[in-house]
Amino acid sequence: MIYPFQSYKVSPAYKKSFLEELPQVSSALPEFFRATTVASQSVQQRDIFGNPRGIRQDAGVDDSLKLLLLACFNDGLLSEQAKPAQVLDLVRQLSLLWYSFGNKIDSCIFLGYYFYEMQSTALHLVDELKKQIGFLASVSGQAHRHLQDGVDTLMLSYSPHWYRAQAGIGDKKSDIFIADGDFTKTDLPRPGYQIHFKKSKLYDLRAPFFVSTQQVETPLVQQDKIVSSCPSCGQKCRGKLFSFIEIKCPKCSTVWQQKT
Numbered sequence: 001m002i003y004p005f006q007s008y009k010v011s012p013a014y015k016k017s018f019l020e021e022l023p024q025v026s027s028a029l030p031e032f033f034r035a036t037t038v039a040s041q042s043v044q045q046r047d048i049f050g051n052p053r054g055i056r057q058d059a060g061v062d063d064s065l066k067l068l069l070l071a072c073f074n075d076g077l078l079s080e081q082a083k084p085a086q087v088l089d090l091v092r093q094l095s096l097l098w099y100s101f102g103n104k105i106d107s108c109i110f111l112g113y114y115f116y117e118m119q120s121t122a123l124h125l126v127d128e129l130k131k132q133i134g135f136l137a138s139v140s141g142q143a144h145r146h147l148q149d150g151v152d153t154l155m156l157s158y159s160p161h162w163y164r165a166q167a168g169i170g171d172k173k174s175d176i177f178i179a180d181g182d183f184t185k186t187d188l189p190r191p192g193y194q195i196h197f198k199k200s201k202l203y204d205l206r207a208p209f210f211v212s213t214q215q216v217e218t219p220l221v222q223q224d225k226i227v228s229s230c231p232s233c234g235q236k237c238r239g240k241l242f243s244f245i246e247i248k249c250p251k252c253s254t255v256w257q258q259k260t
């Protein structure tokens with residue numbers, strides 16, 4: 001399988017500053033990748049119904065994740081106020097970055113399964129670990145930077161500007177597209193799209209876990225024209241209706257692509 005994030009790359013300058021500014025995170029990530037690579041083997045083993053056999057408890061994922069989160073505290077990427085979903089999103093971004101620095105994909109396949117399909121388990125674990133580490137970090141007094149939630153300091157891999165297409169939802173500012181069956185539509189209290197990749201198993205580590213209804217625009221289709229809002233300035237723009245279109249905003253010149 002070719003995973004959609006496989007060609008994700010960051011600049012050598014970004015890599016250099018990442019390694020310099022986040023020394024503890026950089027030294028915790030290799031062990032986290034080693035443990036999750038081991039765990040990926042147990043997930044890839046299927047039972048007779050084709051379901052993954054589950055996560056082996058002896059792979060060391062919990063311990064290495066705990067050390068990674070502690071490193072995030074110490075490097076100032078995480079504060080005690082961060083919510084479990086934000087912590088998990090931070091780990092997702094770190095994994096994507098670490099992979100893009102030239103590390104193996106096996107770990108990311110496991111993490112895709114864990115972050116998206118097994119999300120309630122992952123959130124529960126992160127919450128538990130955060131409680132333990134928050135205590136340690138405040139005792140040692142090393143959580144000094146207290147950045148808001150860490151996410152700002154890394155490179156976000158998706159935008160808040162999404163569209164509804166016939167066969168799924170997509171991000172206007174990237175080529176991330178989540179096909180029907182890979183998300184569940186949720187209602188109140190949090191209306192939106194819970195992304196789990198249960199149908200395709202084509203985990204895209206660039207994708208958010210959840211997209212709210214307000215972030216997803218259903219374009220207006222009139223005969224052979226489509227009207228969609230510019231993801232930069234909000235201007236309503238017209239395009240000719242094809243299955244895949246490129247629109248250039250007449251107001252701010254932003255160019256974006258979307259499926260219809």
Ligand SMILES: [Zn+2]
Pocket residue numbers: 230231232233234235249250251252253254
């Ligand atoms: Zn515009």
